Amino acid sequence: MLPISSQIISVNTSSVQVIQNVPNDLATEIPRSLLVGFSSSNDVITILNRKEWKRQQLTVCVCVCVCVCSLSSSVLQGFTCTGARNIGNGQVKNLIKACRRSGSRKVKLVESQLTCMYTYIKDDTANFNLYPPDVLLYYDYSLVPQASCRAYFTELGNADFSVFSAALSYKRTALFENAKSCLGITNTSLTKDEISVLGNMCCILDASYILNSDSSILENLKSCPSLTSAQAAAVQARITNGNTRYGYAKLWTEQTLKDLGMLPLYMSSTFYDHFNTVKRIYCLTKNCFSFCVSACTLGFINRVTLVNLIFPLNYDISQFTSCLNSTIVKDNLDALVNQVQEQNYTKIVLSKLREVSDLEADQVQILGAMSRSATMEDINMWNIIQIDTLASLMDASNGPWDPAKAIISKYLSVKGNSLSSVELNAIGGPNLCALDAVVIRNISVESIK
Incomplete structure (x- = not known):
């Protein structure tokens, strides 16, 4: 039906x-x-x-x-x-x-859209507040008047620095070097004013800046899509030394956790030693995992469990594996994709899907960033027949895609499918480079136009 x-x-x-x-x-x-x-x-x-x-x-x-x-x-x-x-x-x-x-x-917006937009506004070096901040990531900084550089970086501070592809990731370093020159930054001790101008650029700074700068940098870091282990360790050190708006650790409450936003998700188990009632809920590290048993002792995961704000953090890896069954995964995949983002957990979700049978196209399309944790065994079970499925898997906003060749080849193996202009737009340039020369040579001139 x-x-x-x-x-x-x-x-x-x-x-x-x-x-x-x-x-x-x-x-x-x-x-x-x-x-x-x-x-x-x-x-x-x-x-x-x-x-x-x-x-x-x-x-x-x-x-x-x-x-x-x-x-x-x-x-x-x-x-x-x-x-x-x-x-x-x-x-x-x-x-x-x-x-x-x-x-x-x-x-x-993704990088291909942003770089295209830039070609239309590159001659406007003054009205930075008229355009999406993410477009400013691709500006030719040499064209920005020195008198306007602070205004440029103020607007740029609202951009998402994670949109850069691997090929253009070097621009992050170049942008910060230019920001230091503009703002007169000469050391790793950023002032509150400098942090205010840098905005989301604080997400790309190394641990030394987090440790030595004004504590307001912690507020900026709450908005980062992710933190490196070194950044997370620096954040934990800053928070626990008591010299922030969150006060001394012995005075922390559950409200402190809420005020810290997403930052606690990156903390080690020692951070939760400062809390009594929430320590077990937020236990995330391997030290905690070693005390777990294979049987499900926390309660099987169901639809009610999925709407819990701290799910899946109230399950360590062992319990998550034991308490999650394939039927729940299949029937609630959309909710799991939205809630489960840490790679160790996403791999478990995908392993449960392998128990179900071949994954239908509409389910593959909602995998989003979770698809990036897939193995070749997972991909072989996916239904990749429709262009919409191919496009969703090639979406650059979900991260780099190493098995691009396998995905595209599986799509092309379906009778009637080819690399027309629609497919080429969906796949994007970087993913096309993964294809064999024979496949690329078979792309028609009309498709490229």
């Missing part, structure tokens, strides 16, 4: 009818081939804005809309260079400006 979304789509495959008929919550199931040819009428834009989209879905239609300021963040994330070529430079700049949003409304 066809999935409910496919049944609804089959009633009328007209693009406008499809977006009208398919419920908002099922919009991510609409194939991108049916999301073309939209007009820029208010009715169409209203319908598009009501739905949540995957970035790959709307890459064709997003740039034909006129009222860019009224587009939702979910729609705007479909910006592409290919679409931008079909409209005037002025309208492209308006699209880029419309993507400047913060908080929960932030437009999630």
